[in-house]
Amino acid sequence: MPSASKRQRLAATDPLPPLSRPYLALGLEGSANKLGSGIVRHNPDGSVDVLSNIRHTYVTPPGQGFQPGDTAKHHKQWILQVVQESVKRADLKKGLEDVECICFTKGPGMGAPLQSVSLIARTLSLLYKKPLVGVNHCVGHIEMGRTITGARNPVVLYVSGGNTQVIAYSAQRYRIFGETLDIAVGNCLDRFARVIGLSNDPSPGQNIEIEARKGRKLLPLPYATKGMDVALGGILTCVEQYTHDKRFRANSARSQAADSAAAVGSLANGPTLSADGRHVGGHSSPMPAAASPFADLQADVITPADLCFSLQETVFAMLVEITERAMAHIGSREVLIVGGVGSNARLQEMMGIMAYERGGKVFATDERFCIDNGIMIAHAGLLAHRMGQVTELAKSTTTQRFRTDVPLISWRA
Structure with missing residues (x-):
């Protein structure tokens, strides 16, 4: 205070x-x-x-x-x-x-x-x-x-399905320091979720996050920061190409059937609607623990979880980089993450590591x-x-x- x-x-x-x-x-x-x-x-x-x-x-x-x-x-x-x-x-x-x-x-x-x-x-x-x-x-x-x-004057990372921007306030305007040059980060994640057949319920981005926590391999993807801007379209194309690789193995039919057992719409809205802004419903899947690095790895197999993990790690690292540059430029030690993708726990964790090393702090809200x-x-x-x-x-x-x-x-x- x-x-x-x-x-x-x-x-x-x-x-x-x-x-x-x-x-x-x-x-x-x-x-x-x-x-x-x-x-x-x-x-x-x-x-x-x-x-x-x-x-x-x-x-x-x-x-x-x-x-x-x-x-x-x-x-x-x-x-x-x-x-x-x-x-x-x-x-x-x-x-x-x-x-x-x-x-x-x-x-x-x-x-x-x-x-x-x-x-x-x-x-x-x-x-x-x-x-x-x-x-x-x-x-x-x-x-x-x-x-x-309670953030006073933070650098803002705004990440959603339609927008990806790094913003700071000055002279009664929110000034854009950097942004995506093509598609937004949420759109990138959502589109890849559709490629690998993940459910849109409660949201494709949340299901990408859950799947990524099972990933064991960090696969090479383009790292496309352009000064203070990012480009995500090529990364999406590249990660999609992995699904055509002979090493790719889709999720088993059994697990896919289990994932689709709930009726479409039931997870996001429950019987009628969300009364406090949260995703609610008759089904609740806790966030799985991250896979152990000492698990029995299959060197020649690429799974959907590996692709989700690699996509998140690469894209989020790019966002952390341009946010850190904006912090250095305006001398701020605060980062505020807003937008739908801002509720991603891994993004908050990566941003928190960067801010801690700079003596700063990350502010974020829950999905409400x-x-x-x-x-x-x-x-x-x-x-x-x-x-x-x-x-x-x-x-x-x-x-x-x-x-x-x-x-x-x-x-x-």
């Missing part, structure tokens, strides 16, 4: 106006296959309360990705139930009459899902006569991460806040609203490309 004098200095430079009463906001997120609704409360003492954080995930069969049109249909089907559940969980006396504003993801993301959720946000805004606030998805991740972890959710949109939107930022109805469109360094971060000094 900062000292009393430091807290006074921070308060003196904080541009956020003080509150005389609690402020609430509803946030709607639907930029990809996660549909989220959350209600946040900002208190006069500066604290933030998460009143509800509801999410429902669109899960496709193994080997298939999610298409924009199908994802939008999912969001339209579930949006009312998700919003109603978030209002119920927040225990609002007057329902949405109690909120100050309706916040929604303006972008970046997939066009059709973004549009389906923004339509609901506009409808609620008109019905309850509440102002709209369009939120940058990436800024939502960062602000929620800072609030949950790393994975796309509505509460992060509510929080960032309420911060903007308190600074007088409102999105006019005529300008409440969505955009698939909305850079992290575009929005004005007026609530930070």
